[in-house]
Amino acid sequence: MGIEIKLPDGSKKQYEKGARPLDIAMDISEGLAKRAFGAIVNDEYWDLGRPLETSCDFRLVLDKDSEAPVFFRHTMAHIMAQAVMRLYGEDRVKLAIGPTIENGFYYDIDLDDVRLTEEDLPKIEAEMEKIIKEDLPIERFELPVSEAVILMNNQLQPYKVELIEDLVKDYGTEFVTFYRQGDFTDLCRGPHLPSTGKVKFFKLTSVSGAYWRGDEKNKMLQRIYGTAFSKKADLEEYLAKIEEARKRDHRKLGPALGLFTINYDYAPGMPIFLPKGTDMLNELLKFSREKHIEDGYREVSTPQIMSDSLWRTSGHWDHYSDNMYFTEKEEQQFAVKPMNCPGHILAYKSSPVSYRDLPMKIFEFGKVHRYERSGVLHGLFRVRGFVQDDAHVFCTREQIQQEVIGVIDFVKKIYEPFDFQYRAELSTRPENFMGEIELWDIATEALRDSLKAKKMDYIVNEGDGAFYGPKIDYHIKDSLGREWQCATIQLDFMMPERFGIKYIGPDNNEYQPVMIHRAIFGSTERFMGILIEHYAGAFPTWLAPVQVKVIPIADRHTDYARSVVVSLRGKGFRAEVDDRQKSTNYKIREAQLNKIPYMLIVGDREMQNGQVSVRLRSEKDLGSIDLEEFIHKLTEEVKDRKGKSIFE
RNA sequence: GCCAACGUAGCUCAAUCGGAAGAGCGGCUGAUUUGUAAUCAGCAGGUUGGGGGUUCAAGUCCCUUCGUUGGCUCCA
Known part of the structure; x- marks a missing residue:
């Protein structure tokens, strides 16, 4: 009995039943047989020595193939x-x-x-x-x-x-x-x-x-x-x-660049951001805030510590207390917030809401605290206290699709300037879920449909959803290829139900809104860690903690150098003068190692002409240009949050 | 939390078999006034993570504890 083998080029060959891929390879050439690791038979991995039973599509796997x-x-x-x-x-x-x-x-x-x-x-x-x-x-x-x-x-x-x-x-x-x-x-x-x-x-x-x-x-x-x-x-x-x-590891680079430190004796899992790291965080938040406002979000600020009864209502008490910090005063129990949603719900509830107000999108850079077991703490990537760029979209059931798609687009917008690879995952109902299965199914399908509508690649992570709803997660790789979750989009019917929040419909009846929980950086700390590794510390100028280092050649140039710094700071740039008694080469080398985007070397020539000599951290010496021109170009680069130097 | 490895100056690392705790960088002081990746000299810096034990003698061996790292689990 013969079988027919269809090769990738479309040609067909006849073989006896029981022929092995190795035989087929040998038929083509001995060299090919030597290079083959296995075969793909009808999309299935197939050993070289495993007999073929039926006619099939056939392809040899060679050393270059991804399989x-x-x-x-x-x-x-x-x-x-x-x-x-x-x-x-x-x-x-x-x-x-x-x-x-x-x-x-x-x-x-x-x-x-x-x-x-x-x-x-x-x-x-x-x-x-x-x-x-x-x-x-x-x-x-x-x-x-x-x-x-x-x-x-x-x-x-x-x-x-x-x-x-x-x-x-x-x-x-x-x-x-x-x-x-x-x-x-x-x-x-x-x-x-x-x-x-x-x-x-x-x-x-x-x-x-x-x-x-x-x-x-x-x-x-x-x-x-x-x-x-x-x-x-x-x-x-x-x-x-x-x-x-390993050299890009943010746990080494971060402290070395003076961005942050973690004191594991006194504040395990709670990073201390130094001035330079704080500059960066602030830039990230500024960027995020701008985009949120463009996209129709309104900013709120909610309490750090709230009564236990709130957390009982939200379901955190039953489903999340292992991860929560508690405190007690005047015989009343309080919890340090592990999430921002209950606070946002209280904001929503503060006055009656009309269907005309929906979707209502509120966001907060909310600092949350979650207990994590000591063994899992990991630099900025896994901490116990972090700031979420957290928002909640309150909308009608009819608006779910459009709003989820809006968030998917928003993630893209926020990640765009950073130019890194990410991957989406759909997480479904976990074991300790809250609410009814039918609602879970509706919510899960809504997320799935949105992913399909945006033609996104994603994998399904069964049972990994939040206790109140399914979610779409975005994962980004660190320098060693480990994946960390950053953005998350979670659909929630439960909390609106438990808090009894309503909106008034066109027919003057009360309806229950749906909540979309979402964070884009996820944790700003984690996101910053990702950025440190992604850029290996050589941040784009808009993010760089020190954007310009002004280096006077001799003491007599120090006053001029200082005046350059004053001009730059006046325009909102982060600039420093290096007026130490060190050689020019020494200062250049140090600025280079600190990956400062621009070095401005000033000596007699520059001082006379109101110029600066520009050196990039890429070691390119651009020669002297007018300070005004430099400021003009720098302004453009930073305003557009360009990923590369405008001078290159 | 669990399994394993590792903890020496701010950082990177030495210290032979258990036999006097060291170097470079950084810091400070002074000299030098420098044109695109390290000027020179001097000084300070340590309860070798903490505690206990073995030994004439412990950075080194043993116990314990804390921490870090690589994983497991959970998650942003």
Whole structure:
């Protein structure tokens, strides 16, 4: 019986049933077969050695293809698991899960009472090298669930048994696949390379603890992280990139540039912004405020501490108190606000609202406090006190779509000047949700429809919504590729209900509005951390804490330099003079290291002509120009919040 | 909170086997008056995160505690 293979170029080829991708590759050329990692068959990963059963679309995966790493990193994870088993004894090693991740792979392993440290990694790497050298063939086979459970029980792999049982429970799975290399067999969906000798370049990067299924009630396993590439140069480039990225880490750069400090003894998780960091924050807020007002928001300011009864009504008491700070006076309980919404609702309720007032959009740079466990604090990215650029849109049900779309557009507008990559996620009903499921469904669909209407790419994050409603989140990557949530758009029918807020409709009846909670920076602290890493401290001029450093060459130029600074400050620029008794070169070098956008060097020539000699931090020396001209151009650059120097 | 690693001057890092706590940068003082990435000299700076223990002797070994880092969890 023949089958028909359709290649990417549209050509078709006939094969016997049971032909393997490797055979097909060999048919085309031997070189191709050597370079192939696997195949894609009808959009499914397919091992090179796995027989084809039916006619199909067929494509080989070569080293340049984006799918290639899935094959060799999966195999890498198995090789690592096998190495650990050899080193620590098959009886003692219980495997959990070992997936591929963005730049590598990991495996969660229960090693009984053995505690791995990073010093153990070279030993494991050496064993892995052996396995690679042995070039063990990797064989795929399927088993009915009952036999699979027996096999895994025999191999003393309780986590695998649990995984199989869950597959049956959740998906009604009847057959599961295994991969075998030498004496090592592992439950795995695949795909894999045809033999262990085909992987080449890898490095184990770290060990850490990880709970079985990510649940801290379960046992903590040991996770070994590794990275692997098909080319040596790629591995080296990746490792160098990580090294480079560490230098951009905002926790190093921020304090080094004098932006902020965190005193973990006295104020853990509560950053102290120094004057330069505060300048930046203020610029961000100024920018945000302008845009909000353009977009029809009105600004409010609500209390930091409010009575517990408010938080009971809002539902925070029941759903969020683990994250809240409390305080008591005159036998009354108060809570420090973890969110701004109840305050905004009180603002809404202060006077009757007509349908003509809707949508009502109010915003606040509200400082919120949330308790976070000590182990998760992370520079500016995860803190216990932060300022949200928080707003609530009160609208009718009919206006939901249009308003959500408005917010999506608004996010784009706010992120635009920064020019970074972000990703949207739709989060659905969590376990500890409030309210009725039907309303949740309506809200979730409304968000989904809005995303579709804006043709946005997004992924769905089941069960990750807020307790009062589903949400769209925006994630931005830090220098090391870790993602942090920034903007969030949340739909909420619950709080309007619980607070009994109303508007008067055209028919003079009372109706309940819907609330859209939304933040764009999310946390201004976190957003600033992202910016520090994004720009590696070389901020666009409008954000830079010091925009211009005026450097007099000798003492006799100091007065003129000061007058230049006065002129600049008069126009609202952040300028400083460096009048220390140091060499010109020294001052230039320091300004350069501080990534100050403009250095104005002034000596005899400039002083005589009312000029300044402009040097950019990109090391470009522009020569002397009139101070007036410099101010004129700088004004333009800053006014438009340009991402690049106008002089370049 | 849990698992692992790490805590030496403001910063970056030395200190051999357990045997006298050091350097560079930065800071201060003085000299130098400099034209596009570091002028020279001198000085100050430490309970080696805290507490306890072993030892003739502890930065170094052990215990404990606090903190940081990498993860897990939660989330902006």
